Amino acid sequence: xxxxxxxxxxxxxxxxxxxxxxxxxxxxxxxxxxxxxxxxxxxxxxxxxxxxxxxxxxxxxxxxxxxxxxxxxxxxxxxxxxxxxxxxxxxxxxxxxxxxxxxxxxxxxxxxxxxxxxxxxxxxxxxxxxxxxxxxxxxxxxxxxxxxxxxxxxxxxxxxxxxxxxxxxxxxxxxxxxxxxxxxxxxxxxxxxxxxxxxxxxxxxxxxxxxxxxxxxxxxxxxxxxxxxxxxxxxxxxxxxxxxxxxxxxxxxxxxxxxxxxxxxxxxxxxxxxxxxxxxxxxxxxxxxxxxxxxxxxxxxxxxxxxxxxxx
Amino acid sequence: xxxxxxxxxxxxxxxxxxxxxxxxxxxxxxxxxxxxxxxxxxxxxxxxxxxxxxxxxxxxxxxxxxxxxxxxxxxxxxxxxxxxxxxxxxxxxxxxxxxxxxxxxxxxxxxxxxxxxxxxxxxxxxxxxxxxxxxxxxxxxxxxxxxxxxxxxxxxxxxxxxxxxxxxxxxxxxxxxxxxxxxxxxxxxxxxxxxxxxxxxxxxxxxxxxxxxxxxxxxxxxxxxxxxxxxxxxxxxxxxxxxxxxxxxxxxxxxxxxxxxxxxxxxxxxxxxxxxxxxxxxxxxxxxxxxxxxxxxxxxxxxxxxxxxxxx
Numbered sequence: 357x358x359x360x361x362x363x364x365x366x367x368x369x370x371x372x373x374x375x376x377x378x379x380x381x382x383x384x385x386x387x388x389x390x391x392x393x394x395x396x397x398x399x400x401x402x403x404x405x406x407x408x409x410x411x412x413x414x415x416x417x418x419x420x421x422x423x424x425x426x427x428x429x430x431x432x433x434x435x436x437x438x439x440x441x442x443x444x445x446x447x448x449x450x451x452x453x454x455x456x457x458x459x460x461x462x463x464x465x466x467x468x469x470x471x472x473x474x475x476x477x478x479x480x481x482x483x484x485x486x487x488x489x490x491x492x493x494x495x496x497x498x499x500x501x502x503x504x505x506x507x508x509x510x511x512x513x514x515x516x517x518x519x520x521x522x523x524x525x526x527x528x529x530x531x532x533x534x535x536x537x538x539x540x541x542x543x544x545x546x547x548x549x550x551x552x553x554x555x556x557x558x559x560x561x562x563x564x565x566x567x568x569x570x571x572x573x574x575x576x577x578x579x580x581x582x583x584x585x586x587x588x589x590x591x592x593x594x595x596x597x598x599x600x601x602x603x604x605x606x607x608x609x610x611x612x613x614x615x616x617x618x619x620x621x622x623x624x625x626x627x628x629x630x631x632x633x634x635x636x637x638x639x640x641x642x643x644x645x646x647x648x649x650x651x652x653x654x655x656x657x658x659x660x661x662x663x664x665x666x667x668x
Numbered sequence: 669x670x671x672x673x674x675x676x677x678x679x680x681x682x683x684x685x686x687x688x689x690x691x692x693x694x695x696x697x698x699x700x701x702x703x704x705x706x707x708x709x710x711x712x713x714x715x716x717x718x719x720x721x722x723x724x725x726x727x728x729x730x731x732x733x734x735x736x737x738x739x740x741x742x743x744x745x746x747x748x749x750x751x752x753x754x755x756x757x758x759x760x761x762x763x764x765x766x767x768x769x770x771x772x773x774x775x776x777x778x779x780x781x782x783x784x785x786x787x788x789x790x791x792x793x794x795x796x797x798x799x800x801x802x803x804x805x806x807x808x809x810x811x812x813x814x815x816x817x818x819x820x821x822x823x824x825x826x827x828x829x830x831x832x833x834x835x836x837x838x839x840x841x842x843x844x845x846x847x848x849x850x851x852x853x854x855x856x857x858x859x860x861x862x863x864x865x866x867x868x869x870x871x872x873x874x875x876x877x878x879x880x881x882x883x884x885x886x887x888x889x890x891x892x893x894x895x896x897x898x899x900x901x902x903x904x905x906x907x908x909x910x911x912x913x914x915x916x917x918x919x920x921x922x923x924x925x926x927x928x929x930x931x932x933x934x935x936x937x938x939x940x941x942x943x944x945x946x947x948x949x950x951x952x953x954x955x956x957x958x959x960x961x962x963x964x965x966x967x968x969x970x971x972x973x974x975x976x977x978x979x980x
Contacts, residue, residue, distance in 0.1 A: 514975025544973040546935035547894050574973075575928040575966030576935075579890040582859050586898075609966075616887040623858035623888075654887030654921075661856040661886075663826025 358629030360621050361591045362614065363397040363567065364390055366642070367418070368433055369611055370599030371411045372402060374649050380414045382645030384421045389641045390596065393634035395614075397429040398422065399452065399593070403439035419446040431501075435466050440480040443498060444487070450499040453477050454539070455528060457521045458510035461541070465505075470520075474527045477502050481532040502528035503537035503569055507553065509544030518553055525557045525565070535566040537593070540580065543573025547583035554587045567591035570612040572598055572652075577612030578620050585626075592617060596635075597642055597651030609652035615639065619655040623664070632660060670941030672933050673903045674926065675709040675879065676702050678954070679730070680745055681923055682911025683723045684714060686961050692726045694957030696733045701953045702908065705946035707926075709741040710734065711764065711905070715751035731758040743813075747778050752792040755810060756799070762811040765789050766851070767840060769833045770822035773853070777817075782832075786839045789814050793844040814840040815849040815881055819865060821856030830865055837869045837877070847878040849905070852892065855885025859895035866899050879903035882924040884910055884964075889924030890932050897938075904929060908947075909954055909963030921964035927951065931967040935976070944972060 367387055371378055378386070387398055400422045401415030415432060422430040423446075431450040434440045443451045455473040456462035462470050477500070484497030506513070507521045525536050538554060550568070558565045568584040568591070570577050581592055594617045598609025618630045632655075639656055679699055683690055690698070699710055712734045713727030727744060734742040735758075743762040746752045755763045767785040768774035774782050789812070796809030818825070819833045837848050850866060862880070870877045880896040880903070882889050893904055906929045910921025930942045944967075951968055 509973050509975070511974055514973070542973075543970065546932060548936035548938075573966065573970045574931060575925070576890055576932055578888055579894045579932060582891045582894060613887070619886060620858060620888055620891060624860035626860075654885065658855065658885045661821050661826070661854075662823055663821070 358627045359590065360585075360626055360628045361397065362395060362617065362628060362630065363399060363431065363591065363593045364395045364596060364614055365399040365569070365593045365611055366595035366597065366599045366614070368399040368402050368412070369593075370595040370597070371646075372409055373600035373610055374411065374646060376646050376648050377411055378646040380417055382641070383414070383418055386638060386641040386645050387418070387422055388425055389638035390635070391425045391428045393638050394628075394630040396427060396629065397431060397450075399431040399433060402433040403442040404433070404435055416442065416446050419443070419448050423447055423449075434480075436476050437479050437483070440483065444483075448498050450501060451480070452501040452503055452537070453480075453533075454503050454505045455524065456505040456510070456541075457524050458506040458513040458516050460512035461506045461510045464512060470524055471527075474524070474531060477528060477533055478531040485532075499535070500533045501535045501537055501566070502531070502533040503539045503567070504528065505539045505541045507538040508540040508549055509542060511542045518556065521553055522556050522560060526560050529561040529564045534564070536561060536564050537567035537569050537591075538565070539569035540571050541569075543571035543576070545570065545580050546576060547579050550580045550583040551587045554584055554589055558588065567593055569593040572609045572612050577609075578616060581612055581617055581620070585621075596639060597653055599642070599649065599651055601650060613653045615653040615656050619660070623661075670939045671902065672897075672938055672940045673709065674707055674929065674940060674942065675711060675743065675903065675905045676707045676908060676926055677711040677881070677905045677923055678907035678909065678911045678926070680711040680714050680724070681905075682907040682909070683958075684721055685912035685922055686723065686958060688958050688960050689723055690958040692729055694953070695726070695730055698950060698953040698957050699730070699734055700737055701950035702947070703737045703740045705950050706940075706942040708739060708941065709743060709762075711743040711745060714745035714747075715754040716745070716747055728754065728758050731755070731760050735759055735761075746792075748788050749791050749795070752795065756795075760810050762813060763792075764813040764815055764849070765792075765845075766815050766817045766853075767836065768817040768822070768853075769828050769836050770818040770825040772824035773818045773822045776824060782836055783839075786836070786843060789840060789845055790843040811847070812845045813847045813849055813878070814843070814845040815851045815879070816840065817851045817853045819850040820852040820861055821854065823854045830868065833865055834868050834872060838872050841873040841876045846876070848873060848876050849879035849881050849903075850877070851881035852883050853881075855883035855888070857882065857892050858888060859891050862892045862895040863899045866896055866901060870900065879905055881905040884921045884924050889921075890928060893924055893929060893932070897933075908951060909965055911954070911961065911963055913962060925965045927965040927968050931972070935973075
């Protein structure tokens, strides 16, 4: 049985930061192929203003398509109540809110303070409760995740105090959000910090702390994932091909790379539920869908070790 | 004070596997610049037949030069007694023997079985003792390291039984070699395996177990270094720019990358003694010395995080 839960965020975090656009049909084929490889959760898009991020303009269509894939949990990023309402209308299984621990990043990114963003999450939790009551009780809206962004440092602010991260995670948990993620949005984290902050936040909010959202900007993506695993994290966001990159760091990949993450855990004897060969098939559809975009991944280039047997 | 000891192996492992040759003068300038950045140990070459590996033909000259650099420990790889005698003649501070745990790799690489290689190491230890006796006692030959190669898997043999690795490490320690390294020669290792095998070997030979020699072929170099650190390893081999690569895996770097290794430990608050900015100056000399060769490294491309302070 799988012990690691991977949420593939390439169609959102990857494509949102890519230099080129992937056509809607190519996105659909790619998403379907990743689900076929055993990825059970995919962040397929972002309900942000299309004028701001053209790559996400087809998110409603992509969510609708993804909902037809059996067993797939379909996630959309939403930055505010308006985005949440669009996700509700489409029937996404889960939404994720990015809430920056860095005040500077929060203001630059969503023109709200972290505290205002917490209120935005709270309103969405309430909206979902009202909807549930109207439909005869029961919690039938999407799962709500709040991700603490820039939790390990910020390109604008530099150091982000750990107390700020813990406080924000607690505030978000208290809104009634179902789960909290910690995100190394800009690839500043190190393994010691990962262990320290995840442990501190877990002490405060327990198992509401769920995913590690890691970037590979300084090459520490897998080391940080390992550190998070060692302090009990079992949910990881990652992006096929390390898609998206960093516009300020040519050659540095974006999110931690799904293929290498799967290889690391499988080789450790920790099953991910993902079939590596089928993942390579999905990678071909990624390349076909956005051929000009640089993609990364060591294991795809080097191949599996001779005699390698996956744990799954 | 530094807590991590880095042995830079780029001039040997990197250049030996590079597609292009670096001129002798460029090697010298590069080695001097790395020493100036705070690298205290450099494997500068290999006493192998020049006909087999032209990139190492100037090793005697490079060792002689490197010995003029203050405080630098100068290491040369030697595959047999003949190589050891050449290293002796030059006055290298330390030699390192690669001894494959994989029988198939050993035969292919040095046309000897692992057991024959152990005898080769033993003869060199004896040679050094005789030399010491002749010079009025005292151990005035080079330090002798024996590295268990393919300790985590082999491209020819596939899986290498852990018992074989432990047994070989014990045999090598019993020759009187000063220190033992474990090498992931082909980039097959995973963090769980690293912890398991280093712990088993340490249990047998104690602090004679010294360095982790890791490759980054499947992107796990830093995660494996972290795992080794967590079970007490403090000596790491690494290569600037991940030089050397893997001829079978274009885009996959060679050894674990010095720059990223330094960044990982420094960011964790574990001092390496290396000045990152000066390391970047040395990297320029690497590029200048072998401009056609692909080199790697995330931190060099992305830069240090805003507000980053090294622990050193």
